[in-house]
Amino acid sequence: MNWLTNLNETRRSLKERLVGLVAPKEVPDNLWHKCPGCGHMIFHRDLEKALNVCQHCGHHMRLSVKKRLGMLFDDGQFQRIELPKVPDDPLKFKDQKRYSDRLKDTRSKTGEVDAIVVAHGRMGGMNVVAACFNFDFQGGSMGIAVGEGIVAAAELAVLQDAPLIVIPASGGARMQEGILSLMQMARTTVAVDKVKEKRLPYIVLLTDPTTGGVSASFAMLGDIAIAEPGAVIGFAGARVIESTIREKLPEGFQKAEYLLEHGMVDMVVPRRDLRATMIRILSLLKNRGAAGDLVALPIDTPDSADQD
Amino acid sequence: MHILEFEKPIAELEGKIEELRHLSDAGDVNIADEVSKLQAKVDKLLRSTYAKLTPWQKTQVARHPERPHALAYISTLIEDFTPLAGDRAFAEDQAIIGGLGRFRGRSVMVIGHEKGHDTESRLKHNFGMAKPEGYRKARRLMEMADHFQVPILTLVDTAGAYPGVDAEARGQAEAIARSIETCLDVRVPLISVIIGEGGSGGAIALATGNTVLMLEHAIYSVISPEGCASILWRSAENAKDAAEQLRLTAQDLHKLNIIDSVVPEPMGGAHRNTDLMMQTLSMAVESALRDLGGVEGGVLRARRREKFLEMGRAGLS
Ligand SMILES: [Zn+2]
Numbered sequence: 001m002n003w004l005t006n007l008n009e010t011r012r013s014l015k016e017r018l019v020g021l022v023a024p025k026e027v028p029d030n031l032w033h034k035c036p037g038c039g040h041m042i043f044h045r046d047l048e049k050a051l052n053v054c055q056h057c058g059h060h061m062r063l064s065v066k067k068r069l070g071m072l073f074d075d076g077q078f079q080r081i082e083l084p085k086v087p088d089d090p091l092k093f094k095d096q097k098r099y100s101d102r103l104k105d106t107r108s109k110t111g112e113v114d115a116i117v118v119a120h121g122r123m124g125g126m127n128v129v130a131a132c133f134n135f136d137f138q139g140g141s142m143g144i145a146v147g148e149g150i151v152a153a154a155e156l157a158v159l160q161d162a163p164l165i166v167i168p169a170s171g172g173a174r175m176q177e178g179i180l181s182l183m184q185m186a187r188t189t190v191a192v193d194k195v196k197e198k199r200l201p202y203i204v205l206l207t208d209p210t211t212g213g214v215s216a217s218f219a220m221l222g223d224i225a226i227a228e229p230g231a232v233i234g235f236a237g238a239r240v241i242e243s244t245i246r247e248k249l250p251e252g253f254q255k256a257e258y259l260l261e262h263g264m265v266d267m268v269v270p271r272r273d274l275r276a277t278m279i280r281i282l283s284l285l286k287n288r289g290a291a292g293d294l295v296a297l298p299i300d301t302p303d304s305a306d307q308d
Numbered sequence: 309m310h311i312l313e314f315e316k317p318i319a320e321l322e323g324k325i326e327e328l329r330h331l332s333d334a335g336d337v338n339i340a341d342e343v344s345k346l347q348a349k350v351d352k353l354l355r356s357t358y359a360k361l362t363p364w365q366k367t368q369v370a371r372h373p374e375r376p377h378a379l380a381y382i383s384t385l386i387e388d389f390t391p392l393a394g395d396r397a398f399a400e401d402q403a404i405i406g407g408l409g410r411f412r413g414r415s416v417m418v419i420g421h422e423k424g425h426d427t428e429s430r431l432k433h434n435f436g437m438a439k440p441e442g443y444r445k446a447r448r449l450m451e452m453a454d455h456f457q458v459p460i461l462t463l464v465d466t467a468g469a470y471p472g473v474d475a476e477a478r479g480q481a482e483a484i485a486r487s488i489e490t491c492l493d494v495r496v497p498l499i500s501v502i503i504g505e506g507g508s509g510g511a512i513a514l515a516t517g518n519t520v521l522m523l524e525h526a527i528y529s530v531i532s533p534e535g536c537a538s539i540l541w542r543s544a545e546n547a548k549d550a551a552e553q554l555r556l557t558a559q560d561l562h563k564l565n566i567i568d569s570v571v572p573e574p575m576g577g578a579h580r581n582t583d584l585m586m587q588t589l590s591m592a593v594e595s596a597l598r599d600l601g602g603v604e605g606g607v608l609r610a611r612r613r614e615k616f617l618e619m620g621r622a623g624l625s
Pocket residue numbers: 035036037038039040054055056057058059
């Protein structure tokens with residue numbers, strides 16, 4: 001394979017030299033990112049180092065699934081699990097375009113089969129299962145495949161006796177799957193309840209955006225609800241509220257901080273502190289220490305104290 | 309009666325009958341003959357029109373202002389109905405009504421969306437669009453039914469959960485999620501009937517029954533045809549197309565195994581013969597309850613959970 005690597009390196013350096021020669025002032029767009037929060041231009045390497053958070057105003061930009069999972073697991077190591085295949089386009093839905101064509105396009109653009117990735121790995125040494133939404137895949141919308149992802153993640157958590165972390169980033173239901181997408185609300189609710197029944201921690205990390213049918217099911221049922229700063233979280237879309245009800249929306253409406261103030265989430269945690277916060281919570285719930293054992297003993301074996 | 313666009317030819321004939329009746333003095337045989345001929349024509353037209361309603365036409369029927377709503381069914385089917393109010397946390401929300409009563413002799417907990425039938429009652433019930441307190445009340449009542457081992461009957465009829473600032477501030481999403489969770493958790497028979505409009509999350513919040521029945525011309529959908537059209541077609545004008553694509557009719561949902569059975573409506577829809585509709589639904593609910601009778605609570609719960617866990621994974625035709 002050496003010759004290939006060499007060839008590629010040669011090509012790259014040649015290309016770099018050419019870019020340097022031909023267009024020194026034409027900097028490719030993707031080297032600089034404009035912060036949607038404050039408008040500052042941020043160099044891509046700096047942005048990456050800061051986990052896509054603007055160092056000027058603290059605006060949290062979206063994070064790819066790969067980076068998101070990499071940032072949570074120990075040493076950035078995690079293992080993706082393959083999700084069961086589900087029927088594509090079950091209703092043969094067609095608007096101005098066929099849904100099957102839309103799916104094909106998104107798949108080739110993203111290299112993913114659908115809008116959810118399930119992985120497991122270690123966090124603070126503890127085995128953890130995580131399901132992470134990919135907003136770039138049709139707005140992270142929930143159809144059968146996403147429902148299947150949540151079910152698979154929950155079942156894996158139960159199987160491994162591991163906590164479950166779900167990280168939604170979704171506009172809601174996948175309309176093109178009609179009623180079947182609505183049914184995923186019930187389906188995912190049963191799935192995460194299986195984890196809760198086993199007294200395994202179920203943590204939801206609400207990221208931007210978490211709305212519609214996703215927010216009104218598993219995403220709002222976490223034992224612990226953590227939100228990222230500035231994330232939009234709610235049921236009805238702001239535009240729907242404005243247009244149908246003609247109400248003026250208050251400052252910061254449906255933002256993570258607004259939900260915290262209204263008692264809907266436990267905490268709003270900046271991205272750089274997420275991993276440590278989650279590890280601390282998981283450890284508090286998993287490694288309960290001597291006191292936890294003392295409470296359980298008399299109920300299970302009432303005679304054990306006498307015998308000893 | 310409110311006439312739907314596609315019912316106009318029927319209404320014209322009915323108008324003619326009305327005119328003839330005015331003209332006739334009691335003994336005019338010719339006119340009586342003509343009236344009965346026209347009536348037969350009306351029946352035939354009504355039957356043929358309603359036998360092949362399009363999804364968009366069904367949407368109109370499901371939303372018909374004179375269609376019987378939850379309170380109408382309750383007042384006919386439920387004896388000793390005793391409404392129970394409030395979520396014990398913030399407020400009473402009349403968009404969802406609920407309470408204890410007796411159905412054919414046995415105690416039941418009835419919970420349903422109520423749209424209202426005139427301006428005053430529509431405002432009182434907020435057009436059937438519930439706020440978090442409505443869903444939290446529903447949850448409270450389901451838990452009470454579970455506690456006392458009373459079967460639950462839910463009547464689903466809503467355009468959707470109320471999209472307002474106050475509703476969001478009080479956690480609309482969480483309230484719906486908890487309502488779904490509770491529906492799937494109770495250890496008593498839960499029968500859900502989609503009686504009119506099953507609109508999105510606000511509807512499924514009360515609709516995950518052991519048995520889900522749906523009236524013949526009711527609709528049940530992830531989004532309204534208008535909403536879907538304005539997003540995917542970028543124009544609400546395409547609502548008709550969206551209604552076709554969404555597969556929201558009782559017949560389609562039965563084929564997809566989303567609902568258990570379709571309850572036939574009187575000729576020309578529930579609003580044309582309310583008494584008959586009541587009788588038919590009463591029998592359907594009775595038979596559903598009988599099927600679940602004697603099944604142990606834990607089994608009821610497990611079966612219900614299994615059924616919804618499988619939705620989409622299996623049974624697609
Ligand atoms: Zn900024």
